[in-house]
Amino acid sequence: MAASSNDSNMRQRFKPPANAPKATDKQQQQQQQYRPQPPKTPPFQLNPRIAFAVLFAAHAAAALYHPIQDCDETFNYWEPTHYLTHGHGFQTWEYSPEYAIRSWAYVGLHALVTLPVKVLGLGKSAEFYFLRLVLGFVCALCEARLFSKINAALNPRIGLTFLFVMASSPGMWHASISYLPSSFAMYFVTLGIAGFMDWRGGLRTAQGIWMFGIAGTLGWPFAAALSAPFLFEEFSMGVLSDGEGMVKLFWRVVDGITRTLLIMFVQTMADAFFYKKTQIVPWNIVAYNIFSSKGGPDLYGTEPWHFYLRNLSLNFHVWFLLALISMPLLVLQHTFRLKGNTRASYFRSITFLSPFYLWLAIFTLQPHKEERFMYPAYPALAVNAAISLHIILGNINSTDPKDFVAKIPFQLRLGGLLLFCLASFVLSGLRIAGTITAYKAPFNVYKPLHNDSATIGGAKLDDFVCLGKEWYRFPSHYFLPDGVRAKFIKSEFSGLLPGEFSEAGSGFGLFPGAWLIPPGMNDENIEDVGKYTEVKHCAFIVDSQLPSTETTTLEPSYASDEGTWERAGCQSFLDGFSTTVLGRTLWVPDLPFVPERVKRVWGEYCLLKRKRKASPERERLLSVKAVPYVLLGLASLTLIVKYFQDKQHRSAVRPRSPDPEKPTDVNTFAAKHMKDSERKPGTWTPSTFKRPEASPYPDWSVIDTKPLPYRPFRWGPYHITMGLRSMNWDEWIELDNHYLRYHEDKARRIAERGAKCCRTDPDPKVWDAAVELLEELSAYLTERYPSMFTKTAVGIDNTVTNESFNIPELTMNGNKEDPMQLCARLVQDDLAIMIEKDDGQYFLLAGAILLAGFWRLEDKFGMCMSEIHTSGDVPGFKSKLEKGMMNFFRRVKPESPVLRNNYFMQVDDSLPWSHSIGSEDAEDGIGWYTAEKNRAIKHHFFRSERQSLRRLPRSGGVLFTIRTYFLPVTEIAEEPYVPGRLASAVRSWGDDVAKYKGREQYQDVLLEFLDKKHEEQVAGGLDLSKEEEVRAYPW
Structure with missing residues (x-):
């Protein structure tokens, strides 16, 4: 694949069979003419430990600062983990034993990681960030291994480019630390590619299959498709080799499949423990997404065919373009600038480039598209981009006087390369900074809840923090104090919200919420009104106020209701509808020289706390100048009230309920217009309210009308509430x-x-x-x-x-x-x-x-x-x-x-x-x-x-x-x-x-x-x- 005589070729690990066609004399002369001489000094190779340090530093920063981008991460993974570690959490329909398309083995593995932090008593938020750091650590290990294999099997320059892409791209910034099966699959796809790539000491087919198998079982089943090009290469080698080679291939494949089945067996046993019945979750996921007769994932939205092209352009910018053109560049390289490459190395190169194209094609054809669906292919994208740049650099560095590029001064070529890398880095930085500054509020707005309850924002045991239109940005119960629960209130959203895991007590064994069938769940995204709490039960509400948002009956401006709510804490939040495409895509500084039309438009993301009613003394002291008039009015009112009370006691007939058709006396007038907080305890001023006339009970009979069949019990959990x-x-x-x-x-x-x-x-x-x-x-x-x-x-x-x-x-x-x-x-x-x-x-x-x-x-x-x-x-x-x-x-x-x-x-x-x-x-x-x-x-x-x-x-x-x-x-x-x-x-x-x-x-x-x-x-x-x-x- 090299394009110049001073560039080392990608290593060939394929031994052609004895009966393979031999090159002609002319081809041998061409190969001899262009075969490069061994370099006098070995090419520079970055130590894999340094590469790991760079990668982990990038992922650690993402773990600490990057917001959760997908509510599926919160409700399908963080919340079940919170249930396992803290006894309660939101439950999606996917965890209902009726559907079982989420693996408790996967969640349980992550829950175990958080236990040391919980035992140390460092707080729930520390558990959250610790798990994110561990995910970044594991991702960096996997990437560092693939980096080392690229150095050995391809070229150190390709390895350096791969490292740069993985460490700096906005896509990897969030994929590396996302608590999602697609991210988990990405880790093991990375190891699987490394296994198939490394032929030193013999083929590692079994290791590659095993890694892809873990990605497809514990991670996401569809990730196994990325192994197809590598398996095809292995099969082709077996066909072209002698009978002994085919036998060895067979046993390597059996070895890899056996290891995968062992993992699947352990996973199935773990899931059976939680679900209380045998569930093969990977198959359930495939069946739902492919064979569902009720609409399947398409119920949750569809996107046009170019969705992933736009999304990957945002997340990998120039690297995505290089990944797309990698195969055409390889074909051109092989066709016009062969320079010693054999058919075997060409075939290997196609194998390395194919997984990304295969994955992009498969998911472009699917109507339902999500950003996270691309995660498993991110390492393959980086490999493609690195190979593309390697081919381009090989041509740019050419010393052949016949090449036009060779006539450009070397310093200018080097400057262009440095400018390209700098531009890529700046683009990534602006994208990452833009995302963090725009959407960091959900991570910070809950902090006042941890204050003392007597201070602004402080929450008390059993307080409800309610989520309306901002339900999908909830970062999980890990951000709420112990004993404080999140609840949903009705908004314009009309789909199915998560319920809550059952918290059944003794007699149910461990984690009964995993196997008790929750009420109101369905796989058709049909709304269940039982998931909502009335606003009057909310001690706090999290809500946003954006310039582009119009209030409705179901989504009022709670922050504007200053008589009921006070601001416990507010954060700036980007108004995406009012901001230009540039401002939504990149970080734009709010500086005087930046045109107003380019600047980002901001709203507020607030934690609102229900106000306590003011005491009568406080209301009376609000205006010092009014004190004499208030006292005079109170004295007059007291005399009038006493007069009517005396008159009532002197009456021989006990008074009946007031008639609203008659004139209103002073007492009832005061009751009608006085706030309850102003009423002195132990006193009551008669109300003018008269119960509406009841309509006759249809066909009522003391003989035939049966009792109403109240059965006021629900499937667990049992909640102690007034239930009004x-x-x-x-x-x-x-x-x-x-x-x-x-x-x-x-x-x-x-x-x-x-x-x-x-x-x-x-x-x-x-x-x-x-x-x-x-x-x-x-x-x-x-x-x-x-x-x-x-x-x-x-x-x-x-x-x-x-x-x-x-x-x-x-x-x-x-x-x-x-x-x-x-x-x-x-x-x-x-x-x-x-x-x-x-x-x-x-x-x-x-x-x-x-x-x-x-x-x-x-x-x-x-x-x-x-x-x-x-x-x-x-x-x-x-x-x-x-x-x-x-x-x-x-x-x-x-x-x-x-x-x-x-x-x-x-x-x-x-x-x-x-x-x-x-x-x-x-x-x-x-x-x-x-x-x-x-x-x-x-x-x-x-x-x-x-x-x-x-x-x-x-x-x-x-x-x-x-x-x-x-x-x-x-x-x-x-x-x-x-x-x-x-x-x-x-x-x-x-x-x-x-x-x-x-x-x-x-x-x-x-x-x-x-x-x-x-x-x-x-x-x-x-x-x-x-x-x-x-x-x-x-x-």
Whole structure:
């Protein structure tokens, strides 16, 4: 391949067969004429150790500064690694055992690398950067090995050019340290090329096949295609050699394949450990990408045929052009300037150049294109570019007086070469600098979260950092503090977002999230709304503000909402749509002499923190000049409020809910216009809100209307949250054909237990709240269930039970009763009213708890909300629920009712009280530990609670309605999908939840039964992929 007499030829390692055609006399004379003499001094060869140092220095810098370019890297590799090392993380559909097109062996290998840093306690970000540095180190080792083989087998000048390309190109800057199978494949493709290239001491076919085999199994299956030219060369040699050579080739191939199969076996065993079933992941990847009948990868976007030409031009600029022309240059070199090259060396050269062309052709033909798909071919591209430059330099350095180039002064030729290298280096530097400065924000914006929680930006345990339109730039949970989770909020994106790995606790073995089938996953990029969190639950939001971005309903400018959010930290971020092509492609300095149209246009990438409501004192002190007027206004308002309160107490008839048709008094006006943060704890100004009139329940019958089939459990993980959702007013009170049984149970318990179950504190404020509830129920029931309830002049009549309720006198059929007791007789729900006191705490001061099953009103009456939950050892209350509940109780408005669901298991058939946990009259000793363990399945019952929460507009009391649905497990297990999902839910309870719900006492019998029923359903043809269509939460 050499072009001049003073340039060393690429080494020939091919021995032609004995019967190969011999050169003619004329050819021999030409070869003798142009055969160069051995150089007096050996050509300069850079020590491979120095080459490694140069390469690793470049990759280390990339590891520390280069942003993640592909969200696939975050969600398919960093997040699963975070799950393995820290117990939680986002899960893509590819990791669902139903599809299994990602290898846990690959992820697990990388997770092991991070363990030393985790053990040292250096922090999660240190784990992230350490793994990146290790990837850069491994990449540099592989490149240094190929560099040394190029020096030995081709030419040291080709080696130096290869080194320059690999160390300086923008493409290698990010490919070398990307946590992607395509990068991993690139490492071993590099070693595979080195193996096939090095013939010293005999052919290394087995080593080459093995390296390409690792690239294709643990890495990316398609990378194995790059070995085709080398295998073709080996096969051609075998055909042209004698029989012994063919036999040796056969055993070398068998050796390489055997090593590869051994790697694949280890990988399959590792994946089987995680998926709990045998999965050959490389085949799954090939099947999905080639044989999928549902659209396959094309669902995620397609690109025109010239996509890779443009992309490689950005990532390798002039080197990509040289790589493209390498084959034509070789043909021209061989045709017109043979100069001693034999057919064997020509054939070898074609072999070395072919992998890049083959790879580019294959992936150009694919509609779905990604930048990372080119990574495995980057070493081949660099080899091609280096050979091209070698051919060009051979001609430039020619001393043949017949060549035109020889007439150009050597200094000018040398200057041109140096200018070319400098231009290449500058282009690479500008591209790399441009990328880092433009898109570094996602790496830096999360830093304030690690501040103390009392400072700006500091995050607390269980805070949510929400991602809307910027979800795809999330760099992973490695950038968030321990205990802080990222969540998605709805944006204009309408595809499938990642879910979360199950965090099921004891009883599931290691890493249950790897084998439990996650809900809402599909391979068709169909959106699952269950992946979203409401904005109100977000303590932080990461959002961008760019000049070219227009706000929408789903993508508002959160940073502009200064009343809700404050900037915890903002970084400059390139507005690609507003910046010119030059500014997007290269670094452009923001200097005065640079034309404005060329300069880059910037926006902001911000971490926003939810503001705390200002205290009344702070609001009052905002304007010192206004103090006298504020004091005068407050004094006047106090006198007016006192006047109306006195007037209300003097009234003989208890006031009803305000009518919005009537004029608004001062109290209600203040309530309407005063922010909740300005309300003094323990006070409430009646609201003008009036509940919308309920529409009659269609075809409702006390005999025929069945209970609604609430099944409020999900496939794991089990998350401890309030789980609130908005309530339609027509759904406030639900009655069905179990009404008479519930009514009978309640009447019996009222007669037997009286005030132990129904009680109202005598405080006038509390009493008013209970009466207000009675009024609300009377109005609602006559609207919603007119066939059963009739409105009267003084209250309501139940025409089915022949009960007449007089609200002003608080009687039922002439008998005076506690107002909460009267309420309890009307509905199937249990009822509780929480009243706020001067300290801001809410106390249970009115209740009718008749069918609770596991707790008694007499134990909780008079307690504040926190004490109620802590005395009952409610799991996660202090760490996960208390803050949210306190905020909810403080801020809930009369016009904004909500619903939530809950469920329990019970091992006896008593709805009002579960006798299995002890006597209802026992002073102590009540608990699951008294229950008989593993009773027969017929004794297992499913308790489902549907709770509504709303604020009563007149009194301000917060009302709970608790409707219990009680069914045998054997009955609900006959319903499609229920047994499998319930078994998963029960298994996913954490230790604290399992203890609270008594799982140890029934899990063996229950789970065995549910698993059997699930298997029967699946065997009977149950389509698991249709579950979300049939049984969406909470049904």
